[in-house]
Amino acid sequence: MELLSGLINNYYYFVAIILFVIGTHTMLTHSNMIKKVIAMNIMDASVFLLFVAIGYVHGGRPPIIAGNEEVLYVNPLPGALILTGIVVAVSVTAYALSLIVKIHRTYGTVDCDEICKIRGDE
Amino acid sequence: MRITARLVAPFIQLYGIYVIVNGHLSPGGGFSGGAIFGSSLVLVAISFNLEAGAKQISHHTASLLESGGVLGFTLTGLAAVFFGGNYLANRAAGFPLGQAGEFFSAGAIWIITIFIGIKVASTITTLFYNIIEKEQTVGATKRTDK
Amino acid sequence: MVLSEQLPALIVISPLICAFLSPLLYRRHARASAYLVLLSLLLSLIMAAALLIKVQRTGPLFYQMGSWPPPWGIEYVADPLRVYMLLVVVAVSLWIFIYAIKDLEHELRDEVIGWYYTLYSLLVASMAAMTLTNDLFNLFVLMEICAITSCAIITIKEDRECLEAGFKYLVLSAMGTGCFLLGVAMLYMVTGHLNFGFLQEELSTAVLNYPLNVFTAAALFIVAFGTKAALFPLHVWLPDAHASAPSPSSAMLSGLVIKIYAFSLFIIFYRVFPRSLLDSLPLSEIVLWLAAFGVMFGSIYAMLQTDLKKMLAYSSIGQIAFIFLGIGLDQRLALVGGLYHIAVHAITKAMLFMAAGTIIYATGVRKISDLAGIGRVMPLVMVAFTIGSASMIGIPGTGGLISKWYLALGALESGRSLFVLVILLSSLLNAIYYMPIVINSFMSQEDFGHGVKEVPKVLQSALVIGMVFVALTGIFSRPLILLLEEQMALFF
Numbered sequence: 073m074e075l076l077s078g079l080i081n082n083y084y085y086f087v088a089i090i091l092f093v094i095g096t097h098t099m100l101t102h103s104n105m106i107k108k109v110i111a112m113n114i115m116d117a118s119v120f121l122l123f124v125a126i127g128y129v130h131g132g133r134p135p136i137i138a139g140n141e142e143v144l145y146v147n148p149l150p151g152a153l154i155l156t157g158i159v160v161a162v163s164v165t166a167y168a169l170s171l172i173v174k175i176h177r178t179y180g181t182v183d184c185d186e187i188c189k190i191r192g193d194e
Numbered sequence: 195m196r197i198t199a200r201l202v203a204p205f206i207q208l209y210g211i212y213v214i215v216n217g218h219l220s221p222g223g224g225f226s227g228g229a230i231f232g233s234s235l236v237l238v239a240i241s242f243n244l245e246a247g248a249k250q251i252s253h254h255t256a257s258l259l260e261s262g263g264v265l266g267f268t269l270t271g272l273a274a275v276f277f278g279g280n281y282l283a284n285r286a287a288g289f290p291l292g293q294a295g296e297f298f299s300a301g302a303i304w305i306i307t308i309f310i311g312i313k314v315a316s317t318i319t320t321l322f323y324n325i326i327e328k329e330q331t332v333g334a335t336k337r338t339d340k
Numbered sequence: 341m342v343l344s345e346q347l348p349a350l351i352v353i354s355p356l357i358c359a360f361l362s363p364l365l366y367r368r369h370a371r372a373s374a375y376l377v378l379l380s381l382l383l384s385l386i387m388a389a390a391l392l393i394k395v396q397r398t399g400p401l402f403y404q405m406g407s408w409p410p411p412w413g414i415e416y417v418a419d420p421l422r423v424y425m426l427l428v429v430v431a432v433s434l435w436i437f438i439y440a441i442k443d444l445e446h447e448l449r450d451e452v453i454g455w456y457y458t459l460y461s462l463l464v465a466s467m468a469a470m471t472l473t474n475d476l477f478n479l480f481v482l483m484e485i486c487a488i489t490s491c492a493i494i495t496i497k498e499d500r501e502c503l504e505a506g507f508k509y510l511v512l513s514a515m516g517t518g519c520f521l522l523g524v525a526m527l528y529m530v531t532g533h534l535n536f537g538f539l540q541e542e543l544s545t546a547v548l549n550y551p552l553n554v555f556t557a558a559a560l561f562i563v564a565f566g567t568k569a570a571l572f573p574l575h576v577w578l579p580d581a582h583a584s585a586p587s588p589s590s591a592m593l594s595g596l597v598i599k600i601y602a603f604s605l606f607i608i609f610y611r612v613f614p615r616s617l618l619d620s621l622p623l624s625e626i627v628l629w630l631a632a633f634g635v636m637f638g639s640i641y642a643m644l645q646t647d648l649k650k651m652l653a654y655s656s657i658g659q660i661a662f663i664f665l666g667i668g669l670d671q672r673l674a675l676v677g678g679l680y681h682i683a684v685h686a687i688t689k690a691m692l693f694m695a696a697g698t699i700i701y702a703t704g705v706r707k708i709s710d711l712a713g714i715g716r717v718m719p720l721v722m723v724a725f726t727i728g729s730a731s732m733i734g735i736p737g738t739g740g741l742i743s744k745w746y747l748a749l750g751a752l753e754s755g756r757s758l759f760v761l762v763i764l765l766s767s768l769l770n771a772i773y774y775m776p777i778v779i780n781s782f783m784s785q786e787d788f789g790h791g792v793k794e795v796p797k798v799l800q801s802a803l804v805i806g807m808v809f810v811a812l813t814g815i816f817s818r819p820l821i822l823l824l825e826e827q828m829a830l831f832f
Binding site for chain 1: 477480481484487488491492495498500501503504506507510511514515518521522525528529
């Protein structure tokens with residue numbers, strides 16, 4: 073029961089871990105290359121979600137200074153880290169997609185099992 | 195679609211420049227603002243043909259701006275070394291800090307943000323041109339075969 | 341601005357600036373951009389040597405990026421161990437680039453050679469920064485730059501095998517990065533720090549309060565770095581990727597890229613995790629057994645190969661497992677052996693791949709069975725291959741013996757003599773698949789059946805430099821071993 077109440081209170085973390093497992097499993101088992109790239113994005117997004125959820129302070133405001141009051145701010149450091157992480161994930165996705173375009177032009181398919189068959193026949 | 199793209203593109207570019215330039219005052223900054231600006235150029239190239247897009251910013255200029263953006267960023271960091279701090283130092287290197295909330299404040303941050311914005315916008319257009327130009331040459335050869 | 345204090349940043353900036361100047365220059369004058377990259381790598385090498393002298397004299401140098409002190413800023417640390425790794429990275433990259441200038445014209449299309457220089461410089465900059473960094477998130481960003489550029493220098497060749505192998509490498513590498521970032525999130529959740537020094541202090545108390553987070557983070561780090569450094573069950577991307585890439589890329593990948601991840605795992609084990617965690621969890625045991633299997637299976641798979649570069653790639657899997665064997669034995673002498681093996685294997689495997697690349701450049705032959713009698717028509721290349729094989733086997737006079745000796749000593753001192761048997765068996769297996777090539781090429785009855793092109797002077801001089809390096813690491817190994825032994829005494 074304690075475990076269940078812990079899970080329901082911290083549902084951000086729980087959802088992030090479930091998304092991570094879904095992303096990793098899809099990336100390793102499905103044979104369509106575009107599905108692998110989408111799964112990689114889901115996996116990265118789940119880790120970003122976990123990071124941002126760590127930085128949340130209950131009752132905090134967005135960390136932008138407007139005036140000189142003493143306000144409780146949400147931790148801005150994870151947000152800055154994730155901005156960098158998102159850019160990195162976008163670059164890897166762009167590169168992976170351009171690779172898939174080239175592979176499709178060479179092999180005629182984006183399915184990994186068919187490519188293995190073509191390579192095996194050579 | 196063409197009329198809408200023609201009308202809306204300058205507003206998108208203005209919004210992109212606004213997001214870049216207010217990077218140190220409100221959410222946004224170099225990456226998102228550069229993406230918005232780059233998307234407007236890609237929008238013009240998609241809705242019209244490629245030559246109209248090339249008139250806005252040619253492939254050669256985009257590649258130049260790409261290298262120039264990163265070089266500007268790196269050299270700003272090196273300038274901080276010459277002024278006395280470590281690499282990419284801000285206050286320690288003597289960049290002028292103003293009032294928090296004004297535009298010309300926070301030392302080197304707005305310079306770096308503008309360079310990042312230029313770089314991201316030119317990268318998006320260069321990526322787009324590379325993919326489209328390959329498609330056109332490959333499509334042309336396919337048609338002549340058949 | 342005192343120049344010697346700014347060295348850690350300047351060593352990384354020099355290839356970075358060159359990477360972005362090179363495309364601008366390549367349009368005008370193709371040769372000039374090659375010389376620019378050469379100049380920037382040479383500058384980095386001189387600065388790295390100066391940094392080593394300074395750090396040995398005055399102690400570790402802590403460099404704060406942006407003049408923000410940790411924990412707010414990113415910190416770079418230069419102590420003798422990290423600068424040793426930095427020197428290995430920059431020196432071997434410079435040497436491989438001398439080979440690459442000539443060889444690339446044969447393997448790639450002319451338009452993309454300028455982009456190859458950019459990717460190469462970015463790869464060197466990211467690896468140099470990975471040796472120096474003291475911050476977990478900075479390590480993540482540099483790991484990603486390294487992954488994308490190392491994958492791009494494979495697929496820039498645009499062959500059928502290159503594209504498929506490059507995609508496989510990219511997907512597995514992205515999985516490793518996702519696991520690494522999740523581990524960083526776990527550690528950040530319980531300590532709130534990302535700097536290695538602060539993490540180590542905080543973790544000694546955090547392990548008692550939140551043990552599961554730290555255990556998960558440790559497991560995720562082993563998976564992440566194991567995937568990227570080709571530890572035994574996670575090595576499946578390596579043979580295709582290293583065999584189908586252009587030869588300078590193969591030399592760079594097999595020689596440097598997989599080692600930098602093993603080095604980062606070593607730094608994380610000993611600088612981030614507190615000693616209590618290493619004693620309570622069997623982390624080193626897991627790495628040790630995986631490494632032992634990797635040593636055996638790498639050699640066994642290599643015996644069954646018919647393609648020259650694929651055999652060298654499988655041999656890399658076995659040799660990188662030696663470094664993990666050193667980390668896993670968790671003992672001072674074994675660590676000295678493992679870390680020295682980084683330098684030895686980088687030089688030797690780069691030279692072997694360059695020899696294979698020269699054979700392919702001059703004759704177009706890739707299968708081992710076609711190499712009979714080639715020693716009589718290309719003597720210099722085959723002598724280089726022989727010396728490289730001798731170092732892989734561990735013959736006295738080459739660097740391979742020194743690292744295996746220290747590994748065996750460490751295994752004996754920690755009471756695990758089984759691993760001495762593993763090391764000896766793997767040396768025997770290495771001999772089984774390297775020696776036939778050497779003997780066949782010099783003393784076979786048949787003559788070499790294919791045409792031989794003239795080998796340019798640049799490629800020959802690169803191989804000669806390699807042979808000199810291998811002899812130096814074997815005979816004059818004392819200064820580096822003393823440096824490593826002093827540094828390891830600080831950890832234990």
